[in-house]
Amino acid sequence: xxxxxxxxxxxxxAARIQGVANRTPVLTSRTANELAGAELFFKxxxxxxxxxxxxxxxxxxxxxxxxxxxxxxxxxxxxxxxxQGIALAAKILGMPAAIVxxxxxxxxxxxxxxxxxxEVITYDRYKEDRIAIGNKLADERGMTLIPxxxxxxxxxxxxxxxxxxxxxxxHLDTLLVCLGGGGxxxxxAVAAKHLNPKIRVIGVEPEAGNDAQQSxxxxxxxxxxxxxxIADGAQTQFVGNLTFPVIQELVDDIVTVSDAQLIExxxxxxxxxxxxxxxxxxxxxxxxxxxxxxxxxxxxxxIVSGGNIDIAQFAxxxx
Ligand SMILES: *Cc1c(COP(=O)(O)O)cnc(C)c1O
Numbered sequence: 001x002x003x004x005x006x007x008x009x010x011x012x013x014a015a016r017i018q019g020v021a022n023r024t025p026v027l028t029s030r031t032a033n034e035l036a037g038a039e040l041f042f043k044x045x046x047x048x049x050x051x052x053x054x055x056x057x058x059x060x061x062x063x064x065x066x067x068x069x070x071x072x073x074x075x076x077x078x079x080x081x082x083x084q085g086i087a088l089a090a091k092i093l094g095m096p097a098a099i100v101x102x103x104x105x106x107x108x109x110x111x112x113x114x115x116x117x118x119e120v121i122t123y124d125r126y127k128e129d130r131i132a133i134g135n136k137l138a139d140e141r142g143m144t145l146i147p148x149x150x151x152x153x154x155x156x157x158x159x160x161x162x163x164x165x166x167x168x169x170x171h172l173d174t175l176l177v178c179l180g181g182g183g184x185x186x187x188x189a190v191a192a193k194h195l196n197p198k199i200r201v202i203g204v205e206p207e208a209g210n211d212a213q214q215s216x217x218x219x220x221x222x223x224x225x226x227x228x229x230i231a232d233g234a235q236t237q238f239v240g241n242l243t244f245p246v247i248q249e250l251v252d253d254i255v256t257v258s259d260a261q262l263i264e265x266x267x268x269x270x271x272x273x274x275x276x277x278x279x280x281x282x283x284x285x286x287x288x289x290x291x292x293x294x295x296x297x298x299x300x301x302x303i304v305s306g307g308n309i310d311i312a313q314f315a316x317x318x319x
Contacts, residue, residue, distance in 0.1 A: 003186075003249065004242040007194035009156035010163055010187060013060040017160060020092065021056055024048050024161070026168050031272050036288055038295040041172070043165040046277050046307025050112065052233070053161050053184060053305050054085030054148075060157030061146050062089045070095045075143040077101070077130040080109035081233055081306055082148035087116035098143060100133050106232065108310045125226055125235075149183030150240025159187025165301050166195050173298035178283035178305050179203040179212055179254070180234035182243030188303065189250035202293055203247065203254040204283040206231040206262075212239050213254040216247055230259045230317075233280030233306060255293055261286040263317050269304075270318060278309040279317075 027042045045053040062074060073096030076086040083099040090097035097118040101110060102125035114120055123133055138145040146154065161184070162175060175192050177185040182203075189201045205212050209227025215238070223238040239247060247254075257265075265282030268289065269275045277285075284302045287293045 003190065003246050004152045005156045005159070005187065005190055005246070007190060009152065010159040010191045013056070013153070013156040014160045014163055016063050017056055017059050017157065020059055022048050023164055026165060027273060027275070029273050032268070032289060036295055036300070038288070038297060039299045040288055040302055041165065041169045041300065042273070042285070042302050042304050043161055044275065044304050045161060046275060046281055046304055048306075050081070050084040050088045051306055051308040052081040052085070052281075053158055053303070054081040055088060056160050057154035057157030057183060057187070058082065058085035058146065059089040059092070061151060061153035062086070062093050062095070064153055065095070065144065069144045072142040072144065073097055074146055075099070075134060075137045075141070076146050076148065077134040078148050080105050081308060083113045083118070084109060084116065084308070086146060087113045087118035090118065091116050096143075098137055098141070100130055100137065106308070106310050106313070109308055112308070149181030150242050152242060155183050155187045155243065155246070157187065158184040159191040161303055162188035162191040162301070165303070166192060169301065171196065171299060172199055172301045174200040174202060174293070174295055175301040176202050176204055176284035176287055176293065177303045178234060178280055179205050180236040180280070182212060182239040182247050184303065184305060185251060186243040186246035189246060193250050200252045201250060202287070203251050204287040204292070205254060205256055206234050206283070207256040207258045209235060210256045211237060212247065213256060215239055215244060216251065216254050219248070231262060231280040231283060233278065234283065255287055257283050257286045257292060261290050261292070265289065266317055275307070276309065276314060277304055277307050281306045
């Protein structure tokens, strides 16, 4: 079966975002290495523009719009970071943007989306269907809907994070990537397995919402209710029709992490590495450092996916 994206799509995306997206730093920590008994390389997307990797996919998608699409603009539905990524990319490329967001999205994420000049339309994530709302908006205004993960240009853009990491650090035995809908991990898996077919790519999702793990193990997309977890970037109910085949073919396993383990990872990141990460951003880190995945003696890549968290909320987790 042909997958939605290949390695060329990712190198083309890398060329498109070059000079617009940040080439984020790769951090290391001796303390983290000692705790994990491994050599860890943290690709810090909390330092990406708008604070998460989502800008990569959003810009890669919007940069390929036709003149007519650009004039009508873009719409999107998102629990937060995709919204900000689309809003910022639309602003840079000079097109209108309308974003459908859950009523209970973190205030910082809604404010940032509005701050980038996008119109925000809210809905109840426990009752209403965001896909239907997004489609209606696209129909009524002739806007192009860019979904948060199930889109080839989005997936290819996200894959540039792993491409940069591997270009910078060379050989890795294992790559740990958090997952919600699977846009990030599918792009990263395509990049990583092309550069090193032997690399182990492992997905990490919240314990409360292990739909991707169930899907991978059962061989079909499993849908769950919106999970209650602090990892708001991974509160998805199902993986995508385009991301799932990539997960099936190129991801070796999917593991889960509890909210308590996420808080521990956030505290480690803040106290020892001096970085602010959001709960979802700590999924891969927690899996590597808290014995969820066996990484002993290995060189391990960890995608730290984002750092957007309300500062008062962050303080509560740190207390
Ligand atoms: C969106 C997001 C994820 C999940 O990405 P998918 O492509 O949906 O798997 C993980 N972390 C952060 C910070 C995000 O914003």
